[in-house]
Amino acid sequence: MIETKNLRKLYTTDEVETTALNKVNLKVNEGEFVAIMGPSGCGKSTLLNILGLLDNPTDGEFYFLDTEVSKYTEKQRAHLRKKNIGFVFQSFNLIDELTVYENVELPLLYLKMPASERKQKVSHVLERMQLIPRKNHFPQQLSGGQQQRVAVARAIVSEPKLILADEPTGNLDSANGEEVMRLVTQLHEAGTTIIMVTHSPAYAEFAQRVVHLFDGHIVTENINSKEFHI
Amino acid sequence: MFGNYLKTAVRNICKHKGHSFINVSGLALGMAICILIMLWVYDELQLRANTPGTGDNTNIYLFSALAFIILLMACINFMNLTTARGAERSKEVGIRKVVGARRTGIIKQFFSESFLLVFFALILSAILVELLLPAFNRLTGKQLTSTWLGNPYILPGMIAVTLVTGIMVGSYPAFFLSSVQPVKVLKSALKPRTKGGLLRKTLVTFQISLAVIFLVGSMAIYRQLDHIKSSLDMFRDSIYAAEKQVMMIFIYLSFLAIFMACHGLYGLTVFVAEQRSQEMGIRKVLGAFRADVWRLFFYQFMKWIITANLLAWPIAYFLLDNLFIRNFAYRIPIGPWPFVLSGILTSVIALLTVGFQTFKAAAANPSDTLRSE
Secondary structure (H helix, E strand, C coil), rough: CCCHHHEEEEEEEECCCEEEEEEEEEEEECCEEEEEEECCCCCCCHHHHHHHHHHHHHHHHEEEEECCCCCCHHHHHHHHHHHHEECCCCCCCCCCCCHHHCCCCCCCCHCCCCCHHHHHHHHHHHHHCCCCCCCCCCHHCHHHHHHHHHHHHHHHCCCCCCCEEECCCCCCCCHHHHHHHHHHHHHHHHHCCEEEEEECHHHCCCEEEEEECCCCCCEEEEEEEEHHHH | CCCHHHHHHHHHHHHHHHHHHHHHHHHHHHHHHHHHHHHHHHHHHHHHHHHHCCCCCHHHHHHHHHHHHHHHHHHHHHHHHHCCCCCHHHHHHHHHCCCCCHHHHHHHHHHHHHHHHHHHHHHHHHHHHHHHHHHHHHCCCCCCCCCCCCCCCCCHHHHHHHHHHHHHHHHHHHHHHHHCCCCHHCCCCCCCCCCCCHHHHHHHHHHHHHHHHHHHHHHHHHHHHHHHHHHCCHHHHHHHHHHHHHHHHHHHHHHHHHHHHHHHHHHHHHHHHCCCCHHHHHHHHHCCCCCHHHHHHHHHHHHHHHHHHHHHHHHHHHHHHCCCCCCHHCCCCCCCHHHHHHHHHHHHHHHHHHHHHHHHHHHCHHHHHCCCC
């Protein structure tokens, strides 16, 4: 599904050049659940941005669904993104001015889906996330855990092939964190590919494979033994 | 310590050269017009002192009020642009407070910055007064000169204008931004959102309305003049000259109003772009194209421009019909064209003003605007 070859990302300001990613080779198969770990500033978010087609690498190759996309324009990336990728962020990133229902509906609007189909899909996903009683609330009226459930609903409403989660439990207490992890695991079991950045070794355990980043390159990859016990 | 304030002020001004330039030039024009009107008022007062019995002071009050309103609007636009990037500045204030700055220190710092900009504006306005004086003399039929040192009121007047302007434009940013609580701006993962802004939007809509009113006025009077010109005789000649004078005043006021509305609109654009940056980032992550995002900004600004036009049209019609055109000896109905043309013109000018900023906001990479650090 995803393959990178010698991926590099440089950030250049007036005088300083920072290497955020250096020769990253990563392969993620369809249906896999991969966790990315590493200390602050190791390049996790940069990698996730590139994998999520939010940003282009400086050089190297990036195959998304077997297509080389590293030189894609913003518009081409937006096309691919809205059809294939769902995002979950640490800080939820819901639009405050839109209700729960409208937030979840947004990706479908950009897919230009007909209204009746939209309504059906949004209602379905809200029900699945137990958000029906909250559908006319605004994000600020919800708890952190509920807001993240809305964000997950929004990420999966268009049934993307890939879910990218950037520390989805980072702003939540342990009970809500567990809840989000349970949702992510369910999605994985239903066949969705998941790449998740996390600081928590406990949550990384949920993944099949953990990739450790350090100073912009991959240092180790371990297969989680837990998977084999199941 | 004052040296430090000044150093930070200069760096901040240099960092946002575009904003600083727009701020200084907008304020300078307001101050220049204010000074011109003050020169006129001074001249009129002298005239009246020399020839007792000419007692009607209505025009003096009217023009003094106009000068004050123009200066006030320029100041409001200045403040709005200064505080538009409040989120960025409030982080700076938060850090300063953490390392021990007291509120008074921060107030002083923002005042230094404002006064420095006002000082630049003052120099620019002195140049503008020189440039505008011939046209102003032609318009008012006076022979005003800006012999700066010959007039005993000029220097104290300038100092007064600078002080009043500096305090007006400095106080809001200083007191607003110095009240920031460090824990709120530094600890939260999210950017502090600059909420609301209803007052800003109302003020800018009001300014666009004023521009529309003067534009409609100019065009309507132009049509009347055109009508008179088609059959000129001796009697009409004198009317023509008098009405042309009115039209010229309207045209100058239109330019001024358009310029000020653009200044206000620019500040509002910066504010809105900042306010909605996170939202637009989210939309782009979810698959919105640049054009989709730009369209949202476009709708928002068009809404205000249309509101401003709808507010201005009846007022313009009422004022023109009752105050000006009714008194014209040879008149034709105003007709729809001045309104339609003013609407189109203000839309085009407004969109050109907001275009660059909103394009920039629409092109921003979502991974930058959604940064959690």
